[in-house]
Amino acid sequence: MADDLGDEWWTQGDNSGPSEVEEDTQPSTEEQQIKPTSNKRKSEKPIQENTKIKKRKETVQKECFITQETTEEKGDKETITKKKRRKKKKTITDVLSSSKPVPGSPADIKTLLSSHYSQTRSVIEQEDLTLPDSCFLSSNDLTHSLSSYLKEVCPKWAKLQKQHTQTGSIMLLIVCGSALRTIDLIKQLVAFKGQAKVLKLFARHIKLDDHIKFLAKGVTHIGVGTPGRVAALLEKEGLKVQGLRYLILDWNFRDQKQRRMVDVPEVKKDLLKMMDLGVVQSCREGAVKIGLF
16 A cells, blocks of 8 residues: 555656746746847946936036136126226315315305306396405415404404394304314304304204204304305294304315315205305395405
8 A cells, every 4th residue: 555655656746847847947048038138228228318418417517617607707807897997087085185275266156156056047137146346355365264364354343243232143154064164163263252152053963943042042243154054044034144244154174085165065055055045135235245264
C-alpha cells in the first residue's frame, strides 16, 4: 500500500512539475529584444526635453541680465545729465554775492512800482502811483549806522516827537524784511529815540488784535516791523497813515543768503501792498518822506 502511494505521487510530480513552470516564467526571445529598445526610447525623450528647457532658461536669464545692465547705464547717464544741469543754474545768492553792494536810490522804488503795476493798472492809475523826487530823503551811502542816518534825515526829531499826540498812528515807521532784523534795528535806536515809545511790528508771537489794542491805548512814536504786519494793520484800520511823517526802508541790508528785502518774493509782495494802502498817496501829498537805509 505504501509503495503504490509513492509511485503514484512520483509519477504525478514528473508530469506536472518543472516543465510547466519554465514555460510560464521564462520570456521569449522576441519579447527580450523588444523591451530594452522601448525603455531606451522612453529614457531618451525626457533627457532631450530637459536639455531644451535648460537651454531656454539660460537664454532667458542672459537676456534679463543684459536689459538690467542697459537700464542701469541709462539711469547713470540721466543722473549725470541732471547733475550737470543743476550745476549750470545759478541761485540768487550766487548772483548777489558776486556783485558789489550798491546803495539804493529813489529810482529803484519808482521802477519797482511801475513794473509791478504796469500789467494790472491802467495808464491813469499808474500815474497816481508815481512818486515825485521831492518825497524822498537822502539815501544811505553804506557808511551810516541807523542812528546816524536818522539824525541826518530827521534833525528836528525832538521837536516833532513832542508835537505827536495822535493815537492809532506812528510818526516814524521803519520797515525791514524779518522779525530778527526788527530786533536788531530796535537795539540800534538807543542813541536816537530819547524818550520816544517804540513798538515792534511783526507776526511772530504777537497777535494782530494785540497790536491794534496797543496802538489805540496810547501814543506811539516809532514803529519797526515787517511789511506784512504793517499792511495787515492798515487793512484793519488799526494803524492810520495820517500821523505818519517818515518811512524808512531797510533797503541795503542783506541776509545770510545775500538777499535784500526786495529780493524775497513774499516780502516784496507785502511791501508793494503796504505802499498801495495809502502810503503812496500820502507821499504824493507831501505828508510822508521816504528814506532808503
